[in-house]
Amino acid sequence: MRRNNPAGRLPEPPNPIADDGDETHFCRTCAFSGACIAEGYGKPELLELHCLVEHVGPFHAGEHVFRTGDPFRSIFAVRAGTVKTSMVDAEGHEQVLGFYLPGEVIGLNAIYPDHFPCDAVALDTAYFCRFSFPAMSALATRMPAVQQRLFSLISKELGMATLLAGDHNADARMAAFLTDLARRYEERGFSGTRFHLSMSRGDIANYLRLAAETVSRVLSRFRQQELIELEGRELVLRDPERLQQLGRNLLPR
Amino acid sequence: MRRNNPAGRLPEPPNPIADDGDETHFCRTCAFSGACIAEGYGKPELLELHCLVEHVGPFHAGEHVFRTGDPFRSIFAVRAGTVKTSMVDAEGHEQVLGFYLPGEVIGLNAIYPDHFPCDAVALDTAYFCRFSFPAMSALATRMPAVQQRLFSLISKELGMATLLAGDHNADARMAAFLTDLARRYEERGFSGTRFHLSMSRGDIANYLRLAAETVSRVLSRFRQQELIELEGRELVLRDPERLQQLGRNLLPR
DNA sequence: CGGCAAAGATGACTTGCGTCAAGCGCGGTT
DNA sequence: AACCGCGCTTGACGCAAGTCATCTTTGCCG
Structure with missing residues (x-):
């Protein structure tokens, strides 16, 4: 295990993947792992969730994971590396929306507009799990814990955005x-x-x-x-x- | 019909209720009406959704709809009137999060923390539809359009919060x-x-x-x-x- | 009516942070 | 090595918006 080494100077990836999961286990840090374990789903259900996951990467520093305007089809869980999301406003100014660490999920703000409202750029070498959102939604109708987790993730993100919006020195x-x-x-x-x-x-x-x-x-x-x-x-x-x-x-x- | 009269000096309610709905119809402005109509659900499904709705109000100007820390059980759709939501920070400063008009939904930011993270106060005489959130979630597992609408509503709110967070004069x-x-x-x-x-x-x-x-x-x-x-x-x-x-x-x- | 409190408008001043400019250190390239 | 470019730091200065203070308007209640 390679904990407590986030600043490690390994050539690649700089932030090591905590673990990889397999057919019936999630990556330990995965944002969705809790959803199933908590409600005691067994192998068949886990398998279903795994079916709609696709491992993608590596993306190198500066590469786009998605871009503003891309049609919204998937959300991404960071497996390793760091991502920044940002919008550019009408005058061309960049606006950083957030930084995402391993285990966190990007793309949730694309649900409403149905296309990505921001760019996502790798800050270092990054790997992802890509979840088809339609498939995930469909699964959510059969697995309440998955639905709950999705609601919760979006709502959590909303809470974060709210705090940053305050006026603070x-x-x-x-x-x-x-x-x-x-x-x-x-x-x-x-x-x-x-x-x-x-x-x-x-x-x-x-x-x-x-x-x-x-x-x-x-x-x-x-x-x-x-x-x-x-x-x-x-x-x-x-x-x-x-x-x-x-x-x-x-x-x- | 009583349109184009939002500033009307009617004694109460100052913002008239657009319409009331009945057993099988939503209020015309309802945030959820589109969810069913779009997918052609018939009377039985509409009835189900109506079953978990409870009309509440009036709340008069200054009265709380919910308070910070209240356990999260329901979301509220504004039927008439205006609501402001606000948090108070660690130093006791109020922070207004938003204003909500008829047809809009409050309480979505309570999903993640599982209790209301803010106060909701009526700004004028206000009426609501209260939706039990557990019941709504359960219904969402059987009606994908409802689930989609919920995702969409939260995601939309997230987009709004993000914009306000920018630095603008x-x-x-x-x-x-x-x-x-x-x-x-x-x-x-x-x-x-x-x-x-x-x-x-x-x-x-x-x-x-x-x-x-x-x-x-x-x-x-x-x-x-x-x-x-x-x-x-x-x-x-x-x-x-x-x-x-x-x-x-x-x-x- | 008159008196009071709260909401709003406006001017004088103060200040936190942005802007501009200069300089440093480091990695990459030739 | 010498050069460059970029990320970062530091100082000097200016401005947008906050604070404070005063005044007007409005609504409320005895």
């Missing part, structure tokens, strides 16, 4: 961002106190609706306040509690 | 807000160029993440640029195209 945004990333890494079995930032300062800034320079300044300040250690993109949280406190207004309760 | 936010309201009124059969603002300047400001004074100033400027007419809360859009143009970066495409 640069320090609070940054602290919340780091705390949230840490929590998500930890949930997936990685270290929640030291990890690698796969995204540039510019992407962080864009995501937090700040200028890149502001991100730089805030990080410098955090460093001299000994809240964090940071060398390039290698991050250590020195005082997670105080960070969480700083960002508490943006964090889910 | 006060004019763009205000213009987008007015344009969006107009579109939604129009979709429901009301006038899209003259309507009543059920919410205070303070609520608008909070929703747009601006100061109340800024809202006041922007509205004054819009008035003297002849984009709008505004007396108290009675609004006329004089130049909807230019408003839309001003807010285009926040508006769905």
Whole structure:
């Protein structure tokens, strides 16, 4: 097992796949694994879910997983690597919507418009499970736990988007961002106190609706306040509690 | 029929109920009506959906429909009136999440946390259809169109939240807000160029993440640029195209 | 009617963060 | 090695919007 090595300098993939699953088991970190296990579905049902999964990748840093306007047919669960999603507005400005780690799902915001409203770009070498959405919906009608999981995933994403929309100063945004990333890494079995930032300062800034320079300044300040250690993109949280406190207004309760 | 009279001075309800539905028909503006009609469900299925609906209200201005922390059991479709949803953050600051007009659905953001993450308050006299969510989910497993409609509603809400999260100046936010309201009124059969603002300047400001004074100033400027007419809360859009143009970066495409 | 409270408008000032500009360090290329 | 480009940092400055303060309007209730 290769835990606690998210910043590992392996040539490829940089974020190792936690595990691979097989005919009757999910990847351990999979967003859907809980849906079945919780309700005690057996092999036949698992098999059905596996049937509609397709492993895709690798995508290398900078490559698109999907693009704005692509017809919506599938959602993607990240198996390894990191993805950023972003829209460009009417004036051509990029707007980063989110970063997705192994075990997380992208594409849910495409359901309503029925085409992808954003681009998804790999930030490092990334692998995915692709789920046909019509097939998944059909399965959901027979497996309430799958339906519930889908509702839950979309609703969760809605909660996240809402929090970011509040008006908060640069320090609070940054602290919340780091705390949230840490929590998500930890949930997936990685270290929640030291990890690698796969995204540039510019992407962080864009995501937090700040200028890149502001991100730089805030990080410098955090460093001299000994809240964090940071060398390039290698991050250590020195005082997670105080960070969480700083960002508490943006964090889910 | 009582269209184009949203600002009518009827004593109660101020926004008249568009229609009432019966055993086998939905209210004309209902968010779910399309789900069945589109797929040609007949009376038995409609009856099932009607069975899990309960009409509630009136709620008077300032009364809570639900509160933060209430266990999540139902979603609500607005039949008449206007509702605002809001959270209070760790420091006790209110954060307005949205305003909901007749035909729209509130409570979807409660699915994931399984309790309401926000308060819902009537802004004027309001009536609702309450749908038991477990019953609705169960029905959705037998009626794919209902499931699809639920996915779609949540996903749509996600899209809205995302747009508001961008960084835009006060004019763009205000213009987008007015344009969006107009579109939604129009979709429901009301006038899209003259309507009543059920919410205070303070609520608008909070929703747009601006100061109340800024809202006041922007509205004054819009008035003297002849984009709008505004007396108290009675609004006329004089130049909807230019408003839309001003807010285009926040508006769905 | 008159008095009070809340909502809204407007002006003066303050400030957080964006913009601009300069400089550093590092990896890649020739 | 020398050069370049890019990501990142840091400082100086300006502006959009927040804060504070004052005033007007409106609605409400005795």
